[in-house]
Amino acid sequence: MCEWIEQDCMDENHLYVHLKDPKLLDLSIFDRMSNDDFCLPCMLTNQNSASIVYAIEGFIPLHDFLSQYVFENEEGYIFLHQLFEQAIASNRNKPVLFDPDYVFVSPFGDRFAFIVVPIQITNWMFQRDMSEKWVEYIAKTMQTTTAFEIPGFLLKFLKSTEFSLPNLVLGLDNIRELYYPKKFSFFPPFPRA
Secondary structure (H helix, E strand, O other), X not given: OOOOEEEEEEOOOEEEEEEOOHHHEOOHXXXXXXXXXXXXOEXXXXXXXXXXXXXXXXXXXXXXXXXXXXXXXXXXXXXXXXXXXXXXXXXXXXXXXXXXXXXXXXXXXXXXXXXXXXXXXXXXXXXXXXXXXXXXXXXXHOEEOOOOHHHHHHHHHHOOOOOOHHHHHHHHHHHHHHHOOOOOOOOOOOOOO
């Protein structure tokens, strides 16, 4: 899925990559990344080859997480809501790489970190196809014991003309309310004799 970077190597603490085309490097992106909690910290190690090292300590690739974890009940909705919300927040003014090998998640699935590629704006403005492939991958890889409607909804929503990550979050929230309605009670529980 990645057309911008090439991976050099990865260990348990660092990911080493370089831009396929070093002329696309945009140094101003580094300032935007430093203020975003959802971006993996990184450092430019060689400007000529556009080599970058990302700190991935404490995170695993989304691909590895999804292939090992089975969601139960509402867990899938909560996980996807957080994942897509944070992806939207990070991608607002930076080129986030939507690829299952380059989106990272904590071992408990409660925190996400994204690889931001410091490339010029003209090369990442139109990434609908990248996010579509990413969502399709998630739909086909996600495992669940009860919420089988989630993968089906994701695949069906991909074909709609309204597809976007913000609309996808809204749709998932609506489907969740349908299958797992919130129960409110304005009266205290009736005492039993």
